[in-house]
Amino acid sequence: MQSSSHAAGGAALPVPRLAGHFASLEVQNHAARLGMWLFLATEILLFAGLFICYGVYRFLFPEAWAAASRSLDLTLGTINTVVLITSSLTAALAVHYAKEGKNKMVAVQLGLTLVMAVGFLVIKYFEYHHKFEIGTLPGRFYSYEGIQLPGVPLYFTVYFCATALHGIHVVIGMIVLAFSMVRALKKADFGPNNFTMVELGSMYWHLVDLVWIFLFPMLYLV
Amino acid sequence: MGIANESRQEEQNMREEHHGAGRYWLIWGLLLVLTVVTVVTGRIHIPTWGLVLALVIASTKGTLVLLYFMHLADHRGANRLVFAVSIIFVVLLLAIPMVDLGTRFRGATPPGSTYSDLQAIDIGADAEEGRYGGAIRKEGKMGEESGAPKQ
Amino acid sequence: MTPSSSIAAPGATPAPEEHHDHHPNYLVDGTTIKSWLLTVDHKRIGLMFLFWVLLFFLVGGIFALLIRVELLTPGPTIMDAMTYNRTFTLHGLVMIFLFMIPAIPAVFGNFMLPLMLGAKDVAFPRLNLLSLYIYLAGAVLALWGMLNGGLDTGWTFYTPYSAHTTTTVAPVLFGAFIIGFSSIVTGINFIVTCHTMRAPGITWFKMPLFVWAIYATSCIQVLATPVIGLLLVLVTVENLFGFGMFDPARGGDPVLFQHLFWFYSHPAVYIMVLPSFGVMSEVVATYSRKNIFGYRAVAYSSLGIAFVGFFAWGHHMFVSGQSTFAGGLFGVLTMIVGVFTAIKVFNWVGTVYKGAVEFKTPFAYFCGFLFFTVFGGMTGIALGTVSLDVAWHDTYFVVAHFHFIMVGATIMAFLAALHYWFPKMFGRTYHEGWGLVAAALIILGFNATFIPQFLLGNNGMPRRYYEYPERFQSLNVASTAGATLLAFGFIIIAMYLTYALIYGKASGKNPWRSKGYEWLSESPPPTHNFVGPQPEFPEEPHFYVDPKKAEVPDAV
Numbered sequence: 001m002q003s004s005s006h007a008a009g010g011a012a013l014p015v016p017r018l019a020g021h022f023a024s025l026e027v028q029n030h031a032a033r034l035g036m037w038l039f040l041a042t043e044i045l046l047f048a049g050l051f052i053c054y055g056v057y058r059f060l061f062p063e064a065w066a067a068a069s070r071s072l073d074l075t076l077g078t079i080n081t082v083v084l085i086t087s088s089l090t091a092a093l094a095v096h097y098a099k100e101g102k103n104k105m106v107a108v109q110l111g112l113t114l115v116m117a118v119g120f121l122v123i124k125y126f127e128y129h130h131k132f133e134i135g136t137l138p139g140r141f142y143s144y145e146g147i148q149l150p151g152v153p154l155y156f157t158v159y160f161c162a163t164a165l166h167g168i169h170v171v172i173g174m175i176v177l178a179f180s181m182v183r184a185l186k187k188a189d190f191g192p193n194n195f196t197m198v199e200l201g202s203m204y205w206h207l208v209d210l211v212w213i214f215l216f217p218m219l220y221l222v
Numbered sequence: 223m224g225i226a227n228e229s230r231q232e233e234q235n236m237r238e239e240h241h242g243a244g245r246y247w248l249i250w251g252l253l254l255v256l257t258v259v260t261v262v263t264g265r266i267h268i269p270t271w272g273l274v275l276a277l278v279i280a281s282t283k284g285t286l287v288l289l290y291f292m293h294l295a296d297h298r299g300a301n302r303l304v305f306a307v308s309i310i311f312v313v314l315l316l317a318i319p320m321v322d323l324g325t326r327f328r329g330a331t332p333p334g335s336t337y338s339d340l341q342a343i344d345i346g347a348d349a350e351e352g353r354y355g356g357a358i359r360k361e362g363k364m365g366e367e368s369g370a371p372k373q
Numbered sequence: 374m375t376p377s378s379s380i381a382a383p384g385a386t387p388a389p390e391e392h393h394d395h396h397p398n399y400l401v402d403g404t405t406i407k408s409w410l411l412t413v414d415h416k417r418i419g420l421m422f423l424f425w426v427l428l429f430f431l432v433g434g435i436f437a438l439l440i441r442v443e444l445l446t447p448g449p450t451i452m453d454a455m456t457y458n459r460t461f462t463l464h465g466l467v468m469i470f471l472f473m474i475p476a477i478p479a480v481f482g483n484f485m486l487p488l489m490l491g492a493k494d495v496a497f498p499r500l501n502l503l504s505l506y507i508y509l510a511g512a513v514l515a516l517w518g519m520l521n522g523g524l525d526t527g528w529t530f531y532t533p534y535s536a537h538t539t540t541t542v543a544p545v546l547f548g549a550f551i552i553g554f555s556s557i558v559t560g561i562n563f564i565v566t567c568h569t570m571r572a573p574g575i576t577w578f579k580m581p582l583f584v585w586a587i588y589a590t591s592c593i594q595v596l597a598t599p600v601i602g603l604l605l606v607l608v609t610v611e612n613l614f615g616f617g618m619f620d621p622a623r624g625g626d627p628v629l630f631q632h633l634f635w636f637y638s639h640p641a642v643y644i645m646v647l648p649s650f651g652v653m654s655e656v657v658a659t660y661s662r663k664n665i666f667g668y669r670a671v672a673y674s675s676l677g678i679a680f681v682g683f684f685a686w687g688h689h690m691f692v693s694g695q696s697t698f699a700g701g702l703f704g705v706l707t708m709i710v711g712v713f714t715a716i717k718v719f720n721w722v723g724t725v726y727k728g729a730v731e732f733k734t735p736f737a738y739f740c741g742f743l744f745f746t747v748f749g750g751m752t753g754i755a756l757g758t759v760s761l762d763v764a765w766h767d768t769y770f771v772v773a774h775f776h777f778i779m780v781g782a783t784i785m786a787f788l789a790a791l792h793y794w795f796p797k798m799f800g801r802t803y804h805e806g807w808g809l810v811a812a813a814l815i816i817l818g819f820n821a822t823f824i825p826q827f828l829l830g831n832n833g834m835p836r837r838y839y840e841y842p843e844r845f846q847s848l849n850v851a852s853t854a855g856a857t858l859l860a861f862g863f864i865i866i867a868m869y870l871t872y873a874l875i876y877g878k879a880s881g882k883n884p885w886r887s888k889g890y891e892w893l894s895e896s897p898p899p900t901h902n903f904v905g906p907q908p909e910f911p912e913e914p915h916f917y918v919d920p921k922k923a924e925v926p927d928a929v
Contacts, residue, residue, distance in 0.1 A: 020901070021493035021570070031496045031569040037301045038561040041308035042599040048312040049603035049633055053618060055316050056629050058273075059323055060335035066267070074261070081257050089250040092291045096243050139617030150334030151624045157616045161607065206291045213283045217276035221264030300568055311596050314683065319632045322687070322699040330694035332626045 029196050036200045040207050043169070047211050050162045054218060057158060061151025068147060068155035069222045071136060073127060077220040080123050081212065087116035088209040091177065091202040098195035103188035106198060110181035113205065117174045124167060131156070159219055166211055173208045176201040249290045256283050396899040398800065413498035414900060418505055419484030420798070425509065426476050432516075433467035436460050438860060441822075441853040447841050454839040458525035459540070461837060465528030466519070466545070470552050471512050473783050474641065477648035478594075479508070479559055481790045482587045484798060486563060488891035489581045491572025491908050493901045496565040500558050508555035515548025527837060529638070532619035532630045536611040543609045550605040553598045556644075560594030563587055574910035578672065581890055581914040582665060585672040586651025589679035593640045593647070597683070601637035604630070628694050635686035642779050643682040647675060649786030650717055653742055656789050657721050658915040659887040660736040661728025665915045667720040677713040685710055691762045700759050707757035714750055718743065733885070734808030735793040741816035742785035749777030752827070767837075770830025773823040781819055788815070788866070795870070796884045800897045801877030807869040814862035821855025888916050 022028040058065045094109035135143035138160050142153035180201045184190055190198060260279040268275060289295040294302060323331065333340035399416045403409075409417060439460050443450045452460065483501065487494055495501050518524065522541035526534055535542055567580070567588045580588075607618050608630070617623030619630040658665045665671060687695060687703030721743065730736065752774040756762050765771060796802055825848040830836075834845050841849070883892040890910060894902050 019498075021487075021498070022496075023570075027569050031565050033297075034300055034304070034568055035497060035561050035565045037304045038564055038595055039557075041304050042557050042561075042595055044308045044312060045315075045596060046599035046603050048315055049600045049607075051312070052316050052319060052633065053607075053629065056319050056323060056626060057624075059320060060332060060337060060626070061624065062336060074265070078257065078261050082254065085250065085253045085257065088253075088287065088291055089246055092246045093243060096241075096246065138614075139611075139620070139623055140615045153617060154624045157618050161610070161616070161618070165603075203292050206287050209291075210284050210287050213287065214277075214280045217260050217264060217280050218273075221260065221276050222273050307592075308596065311683065315600065315633075315636055318687065318699065319629060321702070322628070322632070322696050323626075324696075325698035326694070326696035330628070330696075332621055332624045334624050 025193065032196050032200060036203055040203065043207055043211075047162075047165070050158065050165065051214070051218075054158050054162070057151065057154050058222065061149070061154065064147075064149040064151030065155055065222055067149055068136070068152045068159075069220060071144075071147060072159075072220050073130065074220050076123050076127050077216055080120055081216045083116050083120050083123070084209050084212050087113045087120070088206050090116070091205040094180070095195060095199050095202045098184070098190040098198040099192055101191035103184045103190050106184040106190055107181050110177050110184065110198075113177055114174055114181065117170055117177075121167065121170060124163065128163075162215055162219065166208070166215060169208045169211070173201075173205045176204055245290060249286050252286060253283055256286075396895075396904045398895065398897040399900045400799070400897055402900045411502070413494070413502055415483050415487050415495050415498065415501060416798075416898065416902075418501050419480050419482075421505055422475060422479040422483060422508075425505075425512070426472055426480055429467050429471035429512065430476075433464055433472055434860065434863065436464035436467065438856060440464060441856040443839075444841070444849050445853050447843050447846055449840075455525065456523075457839045458527075458837075459519070459523035462524045462527050463519050466515065466524070466549070468780070469528055469641070469645075470515070470549050471508075473645040473779070474552075474556060475508060475559075476645070476783060476787050477652060477790060478563070478587055478590055478644070479504070479555075481583075481652065481794060482559070482563060482590075482648065485794065485891050486566060486584060486587055487570065488797075488894055488898060488902055489584050489889065489914075490566065490570050490575055491890065491893075491903070491910055492566065492570035493903070495562050496569055497562050501562055504555040504558040504562070507558065508552055511548045511551030511553075511555065513548070514551060515545045518544030518548060529634065530605075530608055531634075532608060532611065532625075532627045533621060535608055536615070536620060538612075542612045546605045546609045546612075550602050550609075553602045553605070556594050557598045557602075560591035560598070563591040564595065567591075572908060572910055574912075575890070578669065579910065579914055580672075582654035582668070582671050582675075583648075583651035585675045586647050586654070589675040590644050590647045590651075592676075593644050593679050593682065597637040597640040597644075600633055601641075604633045604637070628690065631690050631693055631695075632686070635689045636683070639686035639689065640679075640682045642775075643678055645779055645783045647678060649742070649782045650675065650678075652786040652790045652793070653721060653739055654717075655887075655889055655915075656735045656739050656793050657724050658917070659793070659885050659889065660731045660733055660739070661725050662731070662917050663724055663728040664913070664917055665720065666723030666726075667716075668913075668915070670716055671720050674713040674716040677716075678710060681706070681709045681713060685757075688757050688762070691759050692766045697759075704757055704759045708754060711750060711754050711757075714746070718747060718750075731885075732809075733792075734803075734805060734812055735789040737809055737812035737816070738785045738789035738792070741812065741819070742782055742789065744816075745777050745781030745785060745819070749774060749779075749781055753778055765830060767835055768830035769826040769834050769836055772836045773826035773830060776823050776826070781823075784815070784819070788812070791870070793885070794891075795873070796880035797891060797896045797898075799874060799877075800880055801873050802880045802884060803873035803877060804869050807865060811862050811865040811869070814858055814865065818855050818858030818860075818862055821858055822852050823855070825849070825852040825855070888912070888914070890914060 018025050018028055022031065090109045090112040094106050094113065097103075097105035097109060131137060134146070135141075136147075136156050137143070137153075138157035139153050142156060144152075180198045183197065256279055260276055263275055263279075264272065266272075288305070294305065323337070326337070328337055328339045331338045331340075399414055403412075409421065412418065439451070440457070443452055443457055443460070483495070518541040521544075524538075524540050524542060524545045526538060526540075526542065530542070530546065535546075567584060571580070607616075610616055611618055611620065617625050619625045619627050621627060654665055654671055684706040685703060687699055688707045691700050691704075721739075752770070756765060756771065756774055792803065792808060829845055829848045829852070832845065832848075834841055880896060882896050884896075885892075893908060893910075895904075
């Protein structure tokens, strides 16, 4: 999936360099995209492990799950959902403009995406901070007097593992998109034949969004 | 062309049509509406089907993102297959442990859970207790009043 | 840019191949250390993997011998109990994560896959190189952890023990997590290569069977490895911070850990054994001088094993506290794996039947392989029966079973591949006589090591125990003697192959007269595999005789 992104064709050449072992540019792009889909499949299965932990423990401790999820701040969670969905829109628009060769717009849209990603992390920081203050923490660190049911610390174990893993993916996604943005600004060579880099980065970002779309109701709304 | 190859069919499956940007805004609008729906229905706390409803809405949203933001609607062949297979395996991975838990000998489920015959153990805040096994408990802490021992 | 780099000309189409008279083979095309360490040539990466995989095999083998020596006498022999625990953990970890999982896909898959598909390289050459370094980084971290304090959980890391033990769980598990990335990257690379890099003429059902096997393996790697990656991180976190995800004292369910663990680790058995099946399909056709019997059945059964392998994980958990219903379900599903394996065995035997067999070293390994697969597989069916497993669980019977099916099959295939493709990789031949002697030693040694263990397990000796009653001693001594024989076999192989590497006779392009696609290029191949225009592949793979004449005695 890096073959085209590393090609460094230079502003003079609007097409990316074709690596010598591919039959044609279409095949190369196809390979990159298929590789990305496979990679996303691994990401889905990575998160699946946590979803299974969630499902099993919710099955075992339904009351604790309901009580604990109500201690979360639904407003912040909803805002975060909206922020992430909107950032997904701008990422999709960045691909759209990359296909049309409007490099300025690509950079603008990616910039907006990054701003919203930072916003997401800041809101997440406030949520975490609140939890550290009242003591709704995983496992043996749990010290909240408000909810005393077996299984509640486990909820927060799942909560922290899932959101932290998602947070790491947000950061990785930001790095990937930042590379595309810098390229759109510096080289400005995205165009109808050369948008794979933006497309793959944006696919990754949509996956981050996708995971959150599932995490949000599971964590905040049960 | 340097190398022809046998992936011509798949290559055609990958062709992407270029749409206007309006489509993305439309999907975005739908996603926001569904978010509102899920928050509103989530706050009602429907007893049994609440989680199912939330997951159905989430799946709908996820499908929209996949099909249109990630262009799976335009892709055919291998890409769809990869995604479908990964979802099948997520479902498999979820289903079998649930089947196991649902049919398990109650003594083998974690203590304190709805399906357990065991005493709820101290879930305590103290770092030491309970760390090396479930038997250590302090008197007069939360285990008793909350743990729903079913005996 | 190094001469072996495959990133070529600018522009939308690759530059036309220039015809020089002399095309150096990949071994001598660039001789600096940098040209090896930073190469993106799949063949060189395969060779580097071979070096490391063999090194880790040596490490794991030394620990295996230490275990066997320790078990010579009922009491303490050469080490204390804690060292013993660390030794068998190290043996299991190194052999599984560092040797068997990368052994055939990363070495021979890397080397042969593009050659068999008529491609110049794998789809993502740089990722390919990256996977080597990820593998090494993970290996260094894991080994560092194992030497600095060790790990005494066994390679399965069962919670809650692994979350509470004071040995160095965290670095080892994190190392294994990193190695998982290498496995995923290799898998993605091979799948994409199979989809996009096939040369003209190679349709899906004209791919060599080794490619089919590697494809199925890659699917497992991509689907299963992330789950164990997450799980290893969770256990690491649990060990470091005590989050209680799998701790029954906090409401956690250790059986859930086992579900997630075996969701990867059972298919991992097929990651090890499917490439072996692929190698054997190549070897058996070549040395029988006959088309593979039932090509499609073998190809489909590779995918079938990959798929069904995901439904059988619970048979490791029959006595774990899993529900009896789930146990019965898994017992039945386990049998289905046997069906697909039986299809393969049937087809291999059908290929040999009335073939003009050349009994060369790889074919000797094929015979050993057939024995280990059938015998190990049948004991597996027995173990998959819930009622029998309750008695056999965690005894040496299980140890002997999985060494037969998983290690036996993989070692046989690895050695067969090493001998079969040795001329392809290095352009030299080894001494056939010594090859057969070593094969005999290894097959005999393997049986002598593990058949006593079947008996031990059946008599009730539990696995992973440091001491045992007097009455088990004779069988344990027999097993250790067998292990020594095995070690001698490997030493002989190491000696004659090293000799052949330096002084071996030039093999020519295709010493086995094989019809495999990989033999169409030079041996050893030039840097970009094929010189001149893109080769085409009009023939079926493994095409030796017209199928209609295949059963006629003098047709070959």
